[in-house]
Amino acid sequence: MKKVFSLIFCVILFSAFALALSSCGLFNKNEPKEHAHTLGEWFVSVAPTCAENGTQKRVCTSEGCTYYETKSIIATGHDLVSEKGVPNSCISIGWNDYEKCTKCSYSTYEEIPATGHVYNQDICRNCGQEHIHSYGDWYGDTATCSGTGLKYRKCVGCTHVESTPTPAIAHKVDGGVCTVCHEEVEQEDNGDDIVLPPEIFEE
Ligand SMILES: [Zn+2]
Ligand SMILES: [Zn+2]
Ligand SMILES: [Zn+2]
Ligand SMILES: [Zn+2]
Ligand SMILES: [Zn+2]
DSSP states (O other): HHHHHHHHHHHHHHHHHHHHHHTTTTTTTTTTOOOOOOOOOOOEEEEEEEOEEEEEEEEBBBBTTTOOEEEOOOOOOOEEEOOOOOOOOSOOOOOOOOOEHHHHHHHHOOOOOOOOOOTTEEEEETOOBOOOOOOOOOOOOOOBBBBEEEEEEESSSOOOEEEEEEEEOOOBEEEEEEEOOOOBOOOOOOSSOOOOOOOOOOO
């Protein structure tokens, strides 16, 4: 019986100890009791931009209290200035009158591409510049062993195509007959099957 009594005594003693601890705040350190918050000054926590609202904030200055209040700051709006347009030309870009913001990258600028020269009889009808053709390589030689042909080259700066005559190419002779056009061809003295082509045509 004495043993039971002392056990109960121990439990009571421990409970009292625990209660004393909790009342002095050790067990509830992170949960202060309700109190009238002491709010500090408003400060800007997220600055507003031209187009987006910001946030201001004030916090309770009581130690350990995490209470705070926020309210938004209205977006400032763009600070627009006008810029003059510049017409485009055959060789340079242009743009219309536009507005831009002095505080951010907002702009209504839109580039107008260069038109490129528009030639009429080798004179640009927009800027008057004379066009001098600048040709690429020759191509498309139509000459055969039975006749002359034409070859072509295109101007890289306009749609002009130039052509020039080309000499007939040599017959491909095998046993006195051309294997391409089937004409009878006299053998060369040296006995070569291939008749060498004439000298390269002067351009
Ligand atoms: Zn507070
Ligand atoms: Zn802006
Ligand atoms: Zn032009
Ligand atoms: Zn041209
Ligand atoms: Zn032939």
